[in-house]
Amino acid sequence: MKARTSWDVVCTVDDLVPESGVAVWTEDGPVAVFYLPHRLPALFAVSHTDPFTGKNVLARGITGDLKGQPVVASPLYKQHFNLQTGQCLEDEEVAVKTYPVLLDGNNVRVEIPATNKESAVA
Amino acid sequence: MSKKTLIVIGNGMVGHHFLEQLVETPAAADFDIKVFGEEKLLAYDRVHLSEYFGGSTHADLAMGTADWYAENHIDLRLGEQVTGIDRANQTITTPMGDYAYDELVLATGSYPFVPPIKGNEHPHCLVYRTLEDLDSIRASADGVKTGVVVGGGLLGLEAANALKSLGLDAHVVEFAPRLMPVQLDSDGGALLKHKIEELGVQVHTEKATTEIVEGEEARLRMNFSDDTHLETDLIVFSAGIRPQDALARSSELAMGERGGIVINDQCTTSDPHIHAIGECALWSEKIFGLVAPGYTMARTLASVLNGDTEAAFTGADMSTKLKLLGVDVGSIGDAHAQTPGARNIRFNDEQAGHYRRMVISEDGKTLLGAILVGDNSHYDTLLQYALNGIELPENPETLILPESQGGAPALGPDALPETASICSCHNVSKGDICGVIDAGCTDLAGVKAETKASTGCGGCAALLKNVVDSELEKRGVEVSKDICEHFPYSRQDLFNIVKVNGIRTFRTLIRDHGKGHGCDICKPAVASILATCWNEHILATDHVPLQDTNDTFMANMQKNGTYSIVPRVPGGEITPDKLIVLGEVAKEYNLYTKITGGQRVDLFGATLSELPEIWEKLIAAGFETGHAYGKSLRTVKSCVGSTWCRYGVQDSVGMAIFLENRYKGLRSPHKLKMAVSGCTRECAEAQSKDIGVIATENGWNLYVCGNGGMRPRHADLFATDLSDEELISAIDRVLMFYVRTADRLQRTSVWMENLEGGLEYLKQVVLEDSLGIGEELEKHMADLVDTYQCEWKTAVEDPEKRKRFREFVNAPSKKDPVQQWTTERDQRRPLLEEEPA
Numbered sequence: 001m002k003a004r005t006s007w008d009v010v011c012t013v014d015d016l017v018p019e020s021g022v023a024v025w026t027e028d029g030p031v032a033v034f035y036l037p038h039r040l041p042a043l044f045a046v047s048h049t050d051p052f053t054g055k056n057v058l059a060r061g062i063t064g065d066l067k068g069q070p071v072v073a074s075p076l077y078k079q080h081f082n083l084q085t086g087q088c089l090e091d092e093e094v095a096v097k098t099y100p101v102l103l104d105g106n107n108v109r110v111e112i113p114a115t116n117k118e119s120a121v122a
Numbered sequence: 123m124s125k126k127t128l129i130v131i132g133n134g135m136v137g138h139h140f141l142e143q144l145v146e147t148p149a150a151a152d153f154d155i156k157v158f159g160e161e162k163l164l165a166y167d168r169v170h171l172s173e174y175f176g177g178s179t180h181a182d183l184a185m186g187t188a189d190w191y192a193e194n195h196i197d198l199r200l201g202e203q204v205t206g207i208d209r210a211n212q213t214i215t216t217p218m219g220d221y222a223y224d225e226l227v228l229a230t231g232s233y234p235f236v237p238p239i240k241g242n243e244h245p246h247c248l249v250y251r252t253l254e255d256l257d258s259i260r261a262s263a264d265g266v267k268t269g270v271v272v273g274g275g276l277l278g279l280e281a282a283n284a285l286k287s288l289g290l291d292a293h294v295v296e297f298a299p300r301l302m303p304v305q306l307d308s309d310g311g312a313l314l315k316h317k318i319e320e321l322g323v324q325v326h327t328e329k330a331t332t333e334i335v336e337g338e339e340a341r342l343r344m345n346f347s348d349d350t351h352l353e354t355d356l357i358v359f360s361a362g363i364r365p366q367d368a369l370a371r372s373s374e375l376a377m378g379e380r381g382g383i384v385i386n387d388q389c390t391t392s393d394p395h396i397h398a399i400g401e402c403a404l405w406s407e408k409i410f411g412l413v414a415p416g417y418t419m420a421r422t423l424a425s426v427l428n429g430d431t432e433a434a435f436t437g438a439d440m441s442t443k444l445k446l447l448g449v450d451v452g453s454i455g456d457a458h459a460q461t462p463g464a465r466n467i468r469f470n471d472e473q474a475g476h477y478r479r480m481v482i483s484e485d486g487k488t489l490l491g492a493i494l495v496g497d498n499s500h501y502d503t504l505l506q507y508a509l510n511g512i513e514l515p516e517n518p519e520t521l522i523l524p525e526s527q528g529g530a531p532a533l534g535p536d537a538l539p540e541t542a543s544i545c546s547c548h549n550v551s552k553g554d555i556c557g558v559i560d561a562g563c564t565d566l567a568g569v570k571a572e573t574k575a576s577t578g579c580g581g582c583a584a585l586l587k588n589v590v591d592s593e594l595e596k597r598g599v600e601v602s603k604d605i606c607e608h609f610p611y612s613r614q615d616l617f618n619i620v621k622v623n624g625i626r627t628f629r630t631l632i633r634d635h636g637k638g639h640g641c642d643i644c645k646p647a648v649a650s651i652l653a654t655c656w657n658e659h660i661l662a663t664d665h666v667p668l669q670d671t672n673d674t675f676m677a678n679m680q681k682n683g684t685y686s687i688v689p690r691v692p693g694g695e696i697t698p699d700k701l702i703v704l705g706e707v708a709k710e711y712n713l714y715t716k717i718t719g720g721q722r723v724d725l726f727g728a729t730l731s732e733l734p735e736i737w738e739k740l741i742a743a744g745f746e747t748g749h750a751y752g753k754s755l756r757t758v759k760s761c762v763g764s765t766w767c768r769y770g771v772q773d774s775v776g777m778a779i780f781l782e783n784r785y786k787g788l789r790s791p792h793k794l795k796m797a798v799s800g801c802t803r804e805c806a807e808a809q810s811k812d813i814g815v816i817a818t819e820n821g822w823n824l825y826v827c828g829n830g831g832m833r834p835r836h837a838d839l840f841a842t843d844l845s846d847e848e849l850i851s852a853i854d855r856v857l858m859f860y861v862r863t864a865d866r867l868q869r870t871s872v873w874m875e876n877l878e879g880g881l882e883y884l885k886q887v888v889l890e891d892s893l894g895i896g897e898e899l900e901k902h903m904a905d906l907v908d909t910y911q912c913e914w915k916t917a918v919e920d921p922e923k924r925k926r927f928r929e930f931v932n933a934p935s936k937k938d939p940v941q942q943w944t945t946e947r948d949q950r951r952p953l954l955e956e957e958p959a
């Protein structure tokens with residue numbers, strides 16, 4: 001059976017900060033949306049929760065690229081996460097959850113897996 | 123087994139070094155150690171004695187501490203002169219009593235030779251050897267005009283400089299036809315004389331003093347054998363040193379014909395239980411009047427006492443490199459070409475004031491000695507040729523010719539053998555340096571810390587840096603100064619690129635001079651450079667994404683994702699009204715409050731969205747941001763100073779507030795801390811700060827490049843008795859030079875340790891303006907001071923900037939559910955992970 005998903009509007013373009021991230025609250029919990037206007041794709045969404053500390057801070061990290069991969073550095077202890085795959089560059093066993101994200105007119109939409117949605121509702 | 127007793131007579135440089143070496147060996151445990159010092163002060167750095175006139179204190183010059191002696195169970199008896207040795211009973215005598223020894227070490231040094239001239243017992247006839255001597259000279263120089271040094275050798279010229287620094291008209295009277303007769307030839311001596319006279323010290327050569335009598339215009343009059351005379355208020359004799367060997371002589375140890383305690387290669391005298399090291403010892407008919415050979419003897423003897431049968435002193439190199447009254451002088455090996463068959467090559471540029479002479483072997487293959495006056499840049503290379511017997515190039519003259527005339531470049535560090543001595547003060551060879559690098563050292567500061575190289579006289583600094591860089595490069599360690607993969611430049615290069623090209627954004631910089639999109643290394647570094655150059659608001663749209671989270675939100679992120687708030691409290695002075703506001707705001711937002719180590723108040727636990735509201739209230743009450751988040755000025759700590767304290771000599775609070783307001787907001791490679799103390803009791807701990815200021819009767823003493831934190835570093839005394847204006851100008855220049863040339867995240871302490879030429883170089887740049895950039899540095903600082911803005915004030919007034927402070931942009935009222943709290947000692951704090959919710 002194919003899991004149901006939904007594309008939720010999480011914010012508008014005006015809320016985004018070029019070359020940086022903002023945090024949004026979704027039904028799957030806190031998500032960090034990054035806007036890197038000088039690359040394609042320009043939008044990335046990953047969990048806002050730093051897997052090393054459990055604190056909601058990743059949107060406040062510095063973005064950039066390392067060896068060609070788009071990354072954000074955790075503001076707490078500076079580990080890097082690949083924005084596309086969620087993979088931590090310093091520790092191959094750690095990754096953050098990633099979300100498909102797209103621009104729909106002025107709206108930024110993030111795809112939330114339905115299973116999570118249901119469990120969040122339950 | 124009961125312990126044996128080891129007695130050391132003399133607590134000077136060599137005696138102290140010996141103890142340092144000995145306590146590192148297992149043998150230390152076999153001995154009860156007693157040390158007798160005639161001077162009342164703990165061993166100090168005599169080589170830098172003259173700095174005492176520059177404001178250094180005994181504490182600055184001291185080689186160890188009383189605590190160190192106590193920790194190592196060494197019984198140190200200062201101010202207790204040993205007056206006799208009874209070899210048969212193995213005891214020594216002092217005015218306090220007799221003491222038995224099993225092993226005895228004589229480290230009694232030498233005393234200044236005062237020629238037998240009639241009248242030399244006059245109270246204003248002095249010598250230059252101990253701190254007490256310097257106190258006497260200072261007292262004698264008070265309120266008078268003229269001073270004469272008898273003796274134009276190395277120490278005499280140093281003493282002349284000291285007299286000059288005390289404000290006297292200084293003269294040097296030398297018996298020989300030239301200055302520094304031991305180290306220089308006649309051409310070199312003549313050039314040195316010329317240069318020194320240009321600097322205002324009068325030199326009288328070929329003068330023999332016959333008597334000293336009462337003067338007419340000054341206190342004294344010196345009559346010379348050629349019927350001329352000179353009037354002066356004081357005389358400092360510096361006519362050579364004599365080994366302090368009276369004890370050995372009276373106990374009938376073997377002595378040299380012209381004095382000195384005879385020792386063998388193991389530094390043992392004619393009595394197997396008595397040893398001698400340093401300037402009192404005579405080895406192979408030679409006395410060594412320099413500290414490095416003494417240190418080598420000290421190391422040797424420590425090994426010998428530790429049972430090392432191979433340890434041997436095999437002589438020492440007496441080459442010297444000096445700056446006398448600002449004039450470079452170098453003398454290497456057989457400077458006077460006494461080796462049979464030796465030949466000379468001379469280069470004499472009277473126009474530039476450079477004289478160089480090489481003494482080479484008959485076959486032209488090896489360098490035997492050299493003399494340099496006016497420019498020591500060839501010294502390191504020549505010394506390495508001479509010490510290591512490296513074969514000379516086919517046209518050896520290229521070594522001393524200017525490069526424009528076909529001169530050879532300096533000897534690369536690669537050409538040196540492993541045994542090449544790099545630092546003679548601490549006996550560090552190129553091999554030792556390779557050793558610590560192989561063991562994991564990856565930078566200059568590390569090599570210095572491990573080997574102690576370049577922490578003595580400092581003369582080897584440039585060579586050391588070359589060797590370290592070249593060895594690191596060979597091992598593939600990136601000595602590359604590239605800041606990260608995005609820019610093939612060091613921070614200093616980037617600074618220049620930004621400044622020269624007028625670049626104002628990170629995008630432009632990376633597009634034109636880098637590659638990719640940047641990272642958390644280069645972005646904050648560039649943000650700091652942009653701020654130093656143009657001082658735009660750090661939350662301007664282009665700069666926001668460059669900052670660390672602390673700068674982005676102008677507050678420090680805490681472990682649970684909340685932030686702390688630190689308003690500026692300049693100099694630590696705060697009104698009761700302001701204190702009340704802090705209390706009220708903290709209460710309203712339930713913030714944990716704590717007094718910081720920087721004399722201000724930290725409020726913890728604010729959420730992102732609360733920050734602008736809180737700051738709005740603080741700003742309304744007259745507070746400003748304290749930059750606790752920035753790589754910029756933190757606090758200027760003060761002590762209460764002359765306003766209240768009965769010892770204060772200047773208004774330290776006023777100066778601290780002034781400095782804090784002047785430099786607040788300056789973006790720098792790392793954070794900056796300062797302090798101002800109102801007197802030498804130093805309650806503000808200024809000597810542990812990047813910039814430390816201590817009040818004196820006449821103004822301010824400035825200390826630079828101290829550090830607390832992970833690797834504490836005592837600040838260096840930089841300048842003394844400055845007026846307010848001189849102080850500000852010096853600090854402006856030091857800070858701006860640091861900001862322009864340091865690496866990213868390099869505190870001033872590490873910057874100084876890696877700065878080629880070190881403290882002296884920094885003094886030249888700042889105090890003598892050797893690079894001619896002094897005014898520009900001050901102007902740049904003035905621009906930054908003029909464009910200061912309180913970042914928080916600008917941010918709370920701008921709705922666009924305030925938008926950034928939303929926890930969740932789509933749910934403004936949502937509280938972050940992972941932030942959980944508990945109460946401790948009546949205040950709120952984060953719930954720790956291991957605690958139940």
Ligand code: SRM
Nearest residue numbers: 678686717718719720721722750756829830831832833869
């Ligand atoms: C609050 C305070 C401790 C306190 O409760 O007293 C403190 C707190 C922190 N210090 Fe500190 N330091 C504080 C005084 C000091 C001092 C004492 C002083 O300034 O007189 C030192 C030693 C002096 C020095 O720096 O030379 C000090 C040496 C450090 C260091 C080590 C620096 C070094 O060069 O080794 C760090 C780490 C770093 O900067 O890389 C550090 C880093 C930090 C950080 C920023 C760690 C972090 O990243 O979270 C802490 C943030 C506190 C916050 O959120 O506001 N803190 N820290 C003090 C704030 C003073 C202020 O009013 O601004």
Ligand SMILES: Cc1cc2nc3c(=O)[nH]c(=O)nc-3n(C[C@H](O)[C@H](O)[C@H](O)COP(=O)(O)OP(=O)(O)OC[C@H]3O[C@@H](n4cnc5c(N)ncnc54)[C@H](O)[C@@H]3O)c2cc1C
Nearest residue numbers: 132134135136159160168169203204230231400401412413
């Ligand atoms: C102004 C100046 C500048 C110098 N510059 C340089 C330089 O640039 N480079 C360099 O290599 N060298 C330099 N020197 C020389 C250097 O300081 C000496 O080589 C070094 O101090 C020798 O160390 P030492 O321990 O043998 O003697 P000292 O440091 O003189 O120590 C001997 C100690 O023994 C004590 N003592 C003597 N007799 C007794 C007794 N009977 N009982 C108890 N205590 C006793 C003395 O009071 C003294 O404190 C300079 C010296 C001076 C004065």
Ligand code: SF4
Nearest residue numbers: 716718719724831832
């Ligand atoms: S010493 Fe360590 S724990 Fe204490 S404030 Fe400084 S950085 Fe934090």
Ligand code: FES
Nearest residue numbers: 545547578579580
């Ligand atoms: S030679 Fe003196 S410190 Fe190295």
